[in-house]
Amino acid sequence: MDFKYAMAMELDDPGFHHSVLADFRDRLAEDGRADRLLDLALARLKEAGLVQERTTQRTDSTHVLAVVRDLTRLKLITEAVRAALQEVAGTSPRLLDELVDEGWGCRWGQPVRLGKTPPRP
Known part of the structure; x- marks a missing residue:
């Protein structure tokens, strides 16, 4: 239900079929795509000043x-x-x-x- 709210979906929406998410995971695992995606996300976070190099990052609230x-x-x-x-x-x-x-x-x-x-x- 939280996922549907976050995605602005109707409550009766069936959502994603499990195979779609599994296919996405498989494509992400090919050729180091996950690492490249993480590197890109970290670069953008550094540009925004949200993450600093060589410091302790907090992961809790x-x-x-x-x-x-x-x-x-x-x-x-x-x-x-x-x-x-x-x-x-x-x-x-x-x-x-x-x-x-x-x-x-x-x-x-x-x-x-x-x-x-x-x-x-």
Whole structure:
């Protein structure tokens, strides 16, 4: 089902016949085509700066999850500051006279958007 979703196929689509994938695998194994394909993919990834030579490459998502967790915490902190400033502006606007400039509304006027179920910080 995940494959059908990724390929934008209908749920009742029969998909690929197993022989098509086996034929593709056999053609890929001929004459070092798999190595050439991998070399081409690595060259493109290096050009894009996604892979570096002679360094340790990560193959798991641990570092991605850590960055997402940090960004979520940052968004929560930003939202707390925004909400506090909005509350101060509503109750005692004179306290913010020296802090507020033209960019204040752009930076702190809009709430930070989190997903429907943000990860727990």
